[in-house]
Every structure is written in structure tokens, then in C-alpha cells.
Amino acid sequence: MDDxxxxxxxxxxxxxxxxxxxxxxxxxxLKRKERDLVPLHLALTRVINTVHACPECGAFTTKRERCALCQDDSRDKTHLCVIEDMADLWAIERARCFYGQYHILGGVLSALDGVGPEELRLDTLISRCKNGAVEEVILALSATLEGQTTIHYIKAQLAPLCVQVSVLARGMPVGGEVDYLDEGTIHTAFQARCALE
Amino acid sequence: MDDxxxxxxxxxxxxxxxxxxxxxxxxxxLKRKERDLVPLHLALTRVINTVHACPECGAFTTKRERCALCQDDSRDKTHLCVIEDMADLWAIERARCFYGQYHILGGVLSALDGVGPEELRLDTLISRCKNGAVEEVILALSATLEGQTTIHYIKAQLAPLCVQVSVLARGMPVGGEVDYLDEGTIHTAFQARCALE
Structure with missing residues (x-):
């Protein structure tokens, strides 16, 4: 085949x-070889050589050891937010509502895609919860069947440990209109309705 | 900035x-470093090192000198199809309706984008037309203002030479419905209407 x-x-x-x-x-x-092709190639070379997963949280980092967030002493070590991947970390950081630490699972349990517990970073999650400071584990996983299965699995794994486990609230997204909501969300939003004070 | x-x-x-x-x-x-990142990097390395423009038609090629199409003696040397870029060549080859040779201009004249005649491969087009075999030059350029300007410019340049110059037909695209056509196409299709035999 041609290159x-x-x-x-x-x-x-x-x-x-x-x-x-x-x-x-x-x-x-190809038309912009010097302006775009060569710089893209260089950017890929750099990433191949420097970027690795932080041994603690699993985030991609160019730091030699632990990532900047794990090394940041100003972040609350008592709250650990469990997420699927790096894109979730960026999304939560953009929202500026969480100041604890993260733990990237690397996905969710999925029988269909052949993702079992050994494919996820669960051992490191448990050892992080054992080694001390963590008081609450917030499971910020997808509101899907696979996410739900993973939440139950992690809850069972963490049960023997002395940590509180919580999940993100379910309901209408901010800015959402009722007639555009799917049935699952409407169902959840009704079930989890709150009394107006 | 981070890599x-x-x-x-x-x-x-x-x-x-x-x-x-x-x-x-x-x-x-990054998640599929060995399976996707490294092979993509290698593919880019190969392209940087091996792909260049054919000195005759301007098409990208990995051949050392002229491209496979220019070297193909079974192709009709009397018909030369002038196109804007490599994607046009692939599209025309897919249609299997042209068996002559190509000449890639590298764009069309555009005052807005600062593309003048010296940015296009016009000199090589003229020398190809002078050196003999070409009898008809088919200008398969965009049906836009810039394409039209370029067509008129090339027609004037080729006027002293003994070649016929033609352009692609304008009208309804095959499968097109009248109520979805833009006004320009409707106008052209009316003007260029054909008598039913």
C-alpha cells in the first residue's frame, strides 16, 4: 500500500x-508540509516520549512522577473523585466546583466490550482509600447501565473501608427543557423531586 | 505549554x-499508544520522507520521479484534465469516465485569499500543452466565481496554442430535486436547457 x-x-x-x-x-x-505536517509530527513525537499516566491518579502527565494535581498540596486530600477518563477530569476542572483529588478508572465495567474489573484501576483506588486521608469517594461515572453497574461494584469493594461513597445527582440538566428530555431523565427527575421550601 | x-x-x-x-x-x-499513536506517528514519518509532488502533473506520489498516472502509457495523452487538487483527481478517478492525464493547479485564482497566477502551476500547464500531444484541455474547476475567473485566465493563456479548451457542463446534479437547487443552479440549468429529441 502507498504511504x-x-x-x-x-x-x-x-x-x-x-x-x-x-x-x-x-x-x-501534505499541502502545508512545513507549516502543519512537520509540527504535528513533532508534537506526536514529544507526546510519545514524554506523556505517561500518573501512578497515583492515572491522569496523563508530562511530570516525571506524580502529576501536578496529585502534587498540589492546596487540594483537599479528603475528597476523591472517581472518573472514567481524562476528558472527565478536564470537564470537572472547567466547572470549578471540586477541589479534591481525582482517580481515573480508565473506563466502566462492560460485559459487551469485555471490560472486567481487572481492566480498571480499582486496586490503586482501594489502596488510596486505605492509605489514609480519604473520607469521601465521589463516583462521578456515566449515568448509563455500565456506569451504574460499576458504581455498585465499587460500592461493594469499598464497603469494608471507612469511607463515605457518594454519586452525582441525577435530574434535569441546567438549561434543559422538559419536552426535550428523554424518558429516563424525566423518570429520574420525578423520582428524585425535591420539596419547595 | 504542556506537550x-x-x-x-x-x-x-x-x-x-x-x-x-x-x-x-x-x-x-494516548490510551492506545502502541495500537494507534505509534503507527500514526510512523505513517506521518513515512509521508514526510517519501511523498512529493509529481513534477509533471503535480499529484502527490511516492514514486521517485513522475507519478504512476503520468507513467501509465495506456492513458490517453491527448486529453489533459486541469483540476484544483488531489481530492478532485481521486473523485474523477472514482467516476471512471476520464482516461486521459491530469494537471493539478494547486487552487484557483482568488483575490480574497491572495492567490495570484504565480501561486498556481500555470507555467508547467503551458509547457505541457506546448510539448506536443495534448489536443484538448478540460478545465474541471469549481463552479464558483474564483473557478470561473481561473477558467477565463487559463483560456486566455492557452489561446495562442493549438489546443481545444473545454469546461465541465453546468446544470442539475444527477439525483437533484428542483426544490432543493440553489438559484444559481436553476438559472444555469434553464439557460443551458436542451431540446428533447
Whole structure:
């Protein structure tokens, strides 16, 4: 196979891209070799060589050992937020409502995708909860069947330990309109309705 | 800036991608370092080292000199199809309706984008037309103002030479419905209407 075809095939395997957009991107890169192709190649070289998962929380980092968040002493060590991946960490950090530490699971349990407990970073989660400071574990996982299964599994695993386990609230998203909500959300929002003071 | 942020910024500059999709792609790559990130990096390395523009038609090729199409003696040397870029070549080849040779201009004249005649591969087009075999030049350029301007410019440049110059037909696209056509296409389709035999 031609090197250009090989590149297009590689690009088309990226999430959200298909053969046509991959072709467009490859031609864009070739037309701007010095301005875009070579810098992208360099950025990938750097990431391959420097980025690794933090041994503590699992976040991607270029620090030699633990990541900046884990090393940050101003963050509350008593609250540990369990998330699926790095994108969730960025989303929560953008919301500026949590000042504790994170623990990246690397996914959720899924029989369909063949993700069992050994694929997730559960051992390190339990050892972090054992070693001390953690008082509350907030499970900020997807509101899906797989997320729910994972929540129950983790709850059982953490039961012997002296930590409180909580989950994010379910209900209408802020800005949501009732007629656009799916049935599951409407159901949950009714069930979890709050009395107006 | 962090190496990961630098990569995300690089990816978000690619056509059709924004910051969110770039973030998703970067995390996808990092999570599948050996399976996806390293092979993509290798594919880019190969393309940087091997792909260049064919000195004759301008198409990207990994051949040492002229590309496979230019070297293919079974292709009709009397018909030369002038196109904007490599994606047009692939589209026309997919349609299997043209068996001549191509000439990639590298764009169209555009005062807005600062593309003048010296930015396009016009000199090589003229010398190809002078050196012999070409009898008809088919200008398969965009049906836009810029494409039209470029067509008129090339027509004037080729006027002293003994070649026929043609353009692609304008009208309703196959499968098009009248109520979905834009006004320009309707106008053209009326003007270029054909008598039913």
C-alpha cells in the first residue's frame, strides 16, 4: 500500500473521522508540509516520549512522577473523585466546583466490550482509600447501565473501608427543557423531586 | 505549554476539527499508544520522507520521479484534465469516465485569499500543452466565481496554442430535486436547457 493511503487509513481510524475527512486532513497536511505536517509530527513525537499516566491518579502527565494535581498540596486530600477518563477530569476542572483529588478508572465495567474489573484501576483506588486521608469517594461515572453497574461494584469493594461513597445527582440538566428530555431523565427527575421550601 | 496541550492544539488546526474533537482524538491516541499513536506517528514519518509532488502533473506520489498516472502509457495523452487538487483527481478517478492525464493547479485564482497566477502551476500547464500531444484541455474547476475567473485566465493563456479548451457542463446534479437547487443552479440549468429529441 502507498504511504499516503496508509496515512489516510490511519487518520480515518480516529474517533469522529471517516475516509472522506481523513483524505481531506491528509491532503491539508501534505499541502502545508512545513507549516502543519512537520509540527504535528513533532508534537506526536514529544507526546510519545514524554506523556505517561500518573501512578497515583492515572491522569496523563508530562511530570516525571506524580502529576501536578496529585502534587498540589492546596487540594483537599479528603475528597476523591472517581472518573472514567481524562476528558472527565478536564470537564470537572472547567466547572470549578471540586477541589479534591481525582482517580481515573480508565473506563466502566462492560460485559459487551469485555471490560472486567481487572481492566480498571480499582486496586490503586482501594489502596488510596486505605492509605489514609480519604473520607469521601465521589463516583462521578456515566449515568448509563455500565456506569451504574460499576458504581455498585465499587460500592461493594469499598464497603469494608471507612469511607463515605457518594454519586452525582441525577435530574434535569441546567438549561434543559422538559419536552426535550428523554424518558429516563424525566423518570429520574420525578423520582428524585425535591420539596419547595 | 504542556506537550499534550500542544498536540491538542495541533490537531484542532486540522480541517473539520475543533478543540473538543481534537481533545477526544488526542486522548484516544494516548490510551492506545502502541495500537494507534505509534503507527500514526510512523505513517506521518513515512509521508514526510517519501511523498512529493509529481513534477509533471503535480499529484502527490511516492514514486521517485513522475507519478504512476503520468507513467501509465495506456492513458490517453491527448486529453489533459486541469483540476484544483488531489481530492478532485481521486473523485474523477472514482467516476471512471476520464482516461486521459491530469494537471493539478494547486487552487484557483482568488483575490480574497491572495492567490495570484504565480501561486498556481500555470507555467508547467503551458509547457505541457506546448510539448506536443495534448489536443484538448478540460478545465474541471469549481463552479464558483474564483473557478470561473481561473477558467477565463487559463483560456486566455492557452489561446495562442493549438489546443481545444473545454469546461465541465453546468446544470442539475444527477439525483437533484428542483426544490432543493440553489438559484444559481436553476438559472444555469434553464439557460443551458436542451431540446428533447
Amino acid at each position: 499516503l493511503e496508509a496515512l489516510i487509513q490511519r487518520i480515518s481510524r480516529l474517533p469522529g473521522l471517516g475516509p472522506r475527512s481523513a483524505q481531506r486532513i491528509a491532503l491539508h497536511l | 499534550l496541550e500542544a498536540l491538542i492544539q495541533r490537531i484542532s488546526r486540522l480541517p473539520g476539527l475543533g478543540p473538543r474533537s481534537a481533545q477526544r482524538i488526542a486522548l484516544h491516541l
